[in-house]
Amino acid sequence: MSYPVFAVTVDLVVLTVREGELQVLLVRRGCEPFLDRWALPGGFVLADEDLATAARRELAEETGLDGPGGHLEQLASYGAPERDPRGRVVTVAYLALLPDLPAPTAGTDAAEAEWRPVGQTGLAFDHDRILADGIERARSKLEYTPLAAAFCPPEFTVAALRQVYEAVWGESIDPRNFHRKATTTPGFIDPTGGATEGGTGRPARLYRRGEASLLNPPLLRRRLDG
Amino acid sequence: MSYPVFAVTVDLVVLTVREGELQVLLVRRGCEPFLDRWALPGGFVLADEDLATAARRELAEETGLDGPGGHLEQLASYGAPERDPRGRVVTVAYLALLPDLPAPTAGTDAAEAEWRPVGQTGLAFDHDRILADGIERARSKLEYTPLAAAFCPPEFTVAALRQVYEAVWGESIDPRNFHRKATTTPGFIDPTGGATEGGTGRPARLYRRGEASLLNPPLLRRRLDG
DNA sequence: CCTTTTCTCGTCACCTTGACGATAATCGTC
DNA sequence: GACGATTATCGTCAAGGTGACGAGAAAAGG
Structure with missing residues (x-):
């Protein structure tokens, strides 16, 4: 039995409240496709890595944070055939809610990473849609859970x-x-x-x-x- | 840049209300691994197929149904490294809510497919967990949406x-x-x-x-x- | 005609919420 | 030190939603 081959990535919708507004962590892409466009931070899932582990690793790489504060949960998966021109890539999006801690994007790699107000569009790939889904999930979560505290110290x-x-x-x-x-x-x-x-x-x-x-x-x- | 290779499947949590109780569509596996064990229906995503399209196709194959009735939504993705002994497989689970229509599992393939009361455990792979997540999602959906009607004619x-x-x-x-x-x-x-x-x-x-x-x-x- | 069954409508107490007044505790200024 | 500004905390009240439950309406069957 043969079956199609995929690459699997995790993409992160990292939200925080800064300057009285909801902001999202975006990176400027340093390579094709979508060179120089803003995108959600993310990366490939490693060969022996769980999805949640990959998400936590990416979050630590991009933010330098890791501790018990904040909140990380799976959001949804996106796998339209043409969503990545390099080939068949399915991405599992995760939603992170973080307090506005000192280290602003003081991680490591990720060419430039910045907090941007949500509402910005024109992101790479299908990230506009993923971001919108993440924001709606966050809004809904605040209704039914005490997770608003994840945005606070x-x-x-x-x-x-x-x-x-x-x-x-x-x-x-x-x-x-x-x-x-x-x-x-x-x-x-x-x-x-x-x-x-x-x-x-x-x-x-x-x-x-x-x-x-x-x-x-x-x-x-x-x-x-x- | 090289990256690990995955297979991607969709698995379905198909729920209905029959005989006054919540039941789920299960198939008996006809091949290894987990030969003869009960499992959620599912299959590989084809090379040029969207995730939602694959889920609708599998649903039609297993139930023969397709029409406007019922409801289908993405549930979550599962990708633990050891979840499938054949290799690295990520599955995107979908949740379907169907009315108790005449054609009971009168689809096509799927060795044996049967409606079983939820609560049955010992399913193949990590399907116990997926089923539990699907049931909880359905219970929650009934609180906030009119989707209970998806179970009705x-x-x-x-x-x-x-x-x-x-x-x-x-x-x-x-x-x-x-x-x-x-x-x-x-x-x-x-x-x-x-x-x-x-x-x-x-x-x-x-x-x-x-x-x-x-x-x-x-x-x-x-x-x-x- | 009467009973049984199930659907539909009412009633009432209780709780939660939205709107908003009032008091408490601090800081800055005179 | 008195005073006003500011923010936190507590109360009050009416409106609306919910749980518990009574009662009438409309059919079938004896």
Whole structure:
């Protein structure tokens, strides 16, 4: 039995909240095809490597990060016959949510890598589509899981968490209602006992990410229509 | 630049509601590896074929069905290095939701294909895991989308729709509250004007699947805990 | 005609949410 | 040190959704 031969890559939709907006990590391609075009970071899966392992390796290579912070999950796979002019390539896209930590793209290779506001189009291959799918997944995940905390440092305030929601969803949220929701939904966030110092206004209590995997009840964004 | 060589397959988690319970289409393997073991139906992606096209082709081959009824979506990809002893194979799993139509597995090839209650384990490869992921996806989809109608024939009653929910979720639902929810959520179901005849009890109105892609508000199952 | 069955509609208490007022705790300035 | 600005936190209230459950409507069968 013979069967077609494929190459398999992983591509990463790495999202963070910087400067009050949702941004994505993009690299400028240094070789053909799509030379000099912006693209999602990614690379080939090695011969003896699991898909998730390849995704973690690429993420570490591009960002220098690896630790327990943030979140990485499989997004979807894309395998249209003509998506890569070099041949038959199937890519498994992963979605990463990272806090806005100091090391901005201070990794290693990846010609130039930069944080760019989402909404930029004209990416290489079918990466416009993959990015759009990743953003929608992130927006949806914030509704049903406590993963917004993956965008925050280990300890954060309710206001910081709210600003994540506002940046990812692109809509403003009432601070008082959000505070009630965040502090009363079981397993969403846990108080550390500490508080912020030195800022303007009343000091805010600090929280850690809660242990729940699902928000119950969920925190739904406003839907315009069905 | 050289890179590892892969084979790519699609595997299908085909679910239906039969005899009041959730069932999955399984085939008995006719060749090594895992000879005679139950497995999800699937096959290799052809040289010039898109992933979704391959999934639709396999679905048609195994079930004989193809029409507009039902629902097919990508589930996830699985590519552990040792998941197939023949070599490096990445599989893209698809989830199909089908009504319980007459032609039960009356397709073509696929040595023996049968509807089996979900919950059966001991499948070939990593298909236990894929099946579990598919079931969880289906349960979740029923919460946020009108896709339960994909398990029903084109025209159906509210009671039939409720029985789909009960079978997929494995819990009983109050018929009166479900009726209110199904008939008042915009875009969930649309009345055809017709009604059932000849059954026992009061005739039930018939409905078609609504045009909404998302239930708003969603229809959440009971969660034991976060 | 009466019972059984199932569909459909109502009622009521409870909870969650959106809108928004009020208080608390800090900083900067005078 | 008093005062206003700023932000965090807590309360209040009405509207809407949900769970629990009663009751009528419309058929079949004896």
